[in-house]
Amino acid sequence: MITRDRIAGLDVVLAGGDSKDAPLVVLLHGFGAPGDDLVSLQRVMRVPRETRFVFPAGPIALDMMPGARAWWNIDMMRLQSAMERGDLRDLSTEEPEGMDEARAKIDALLGELEEKFAPRALVLGGFSQGAMLSCDVALRTERRLDGLVVLSGTLLAKDAWVPKMSRLANKPIFQSHGSNDPLLPFALAEELQHALATAGARTTWVPFRGGHEIPGPVVDRLGAFLDGVLAKPA
Numbered sequence: 001m002i003t004r005d006r007i008a009g010l011d012v013v014l015a016g017g018d019s020k021d022a023p024l025v026v027l028l029h030g031f032g033a034p035g036d037d038l039v040s041l042q043r044v045m046r047v048p049r050e051t052r053f054v055f056p057a058g059p060i061a062l063d064m065m066p067g068a069r070a071w072w073n074i075d076m077m078r079l080q081s082a083m084e085r086g087d088l089r090d091l092s093t094e095e096p097e098g099m100d101e102a103r104a105k106i107d108a109l110l111g112e113l114e115e116k117f118a119p120r121a122l123v124l125g126g127f128s129q130g131a132m133l134s135c136d137v138a139l140r141t142e143r144r145l146d147g148l149v150v151l152s153g154t155l156l157a158k159d160a161w162v163p164k165m166s167r168l169a170n171k172p173i174f175q176s177h178g179s180n181d182p183l184l185p186f187a188l189a190e191e192l193q194h195a196l197a198t199a200g201a202r203t204t205w206v207p208f209r210g211g212h213e214i215p216g217p218v219v220d221r222l223g224a225f226l227d228g229v230l231a232k233p234a
Helices: 076-087 099-117 129-140 159-167 186-198 215-228
Strands: 001-008 012-015 022-030 052-057 122-127 149-151 172-178 202-208
Touching: 001 099, 012 022, 012 149, 022 099, 022 129, 022 149, 052 099, 052 202, 099 122, 099 129, 122 215, 149 215, 159 186, 172 186, 172 215, 186 202, 202 215
Parallel strands: 022 052, 022 122, 122 149, 149 172, 172 202
Antiparallel strands: 001 012, 012 052
């Protein structure tokens, strides 16, 4: 069952379980995608049947195409120029303008979801820009998160993030990245994974031969990861 709602000022798609305390997975789309871009994942992943999924839409509407959304704006001219030069897109020292506001919106969303559904387990994650935002929230929120999913994300705001990573010690984290990703370099994804593991997080690292995407084998591994996290009693 799929429904649409507006929660904490964000348009959301809800799918899956309908019991009050069902485990909850919140997945954030990437830059330029529609809010329901990741909805198909819940149909193909093997997770506990009662799992509820929430797919919020970014608050920023983009002119590039109908339905395109973002969590914060990206300098597209800079990105295109870097890709044309073949430069690695190292964002590790940057804290994007608008990320603070996006984090506050997701933190508020998580709070309302907890009040509305009282989930016995809660996992936050996303793809690309949504993955970066999920990391930022996980590192700074006071709310309980039972797991984190980072699909084709990268290391941002290193000076702010790395000192906070000890907060994720023993936290199960799923991270995947394509070795030929033209947008977010594989080496920086490896650096993020290493920093999280060094801080004591229980990382499931799934590199794959491919680009900026979520291929079938990653979906399978993600389903197994979520099943392991969500099936455990809170």
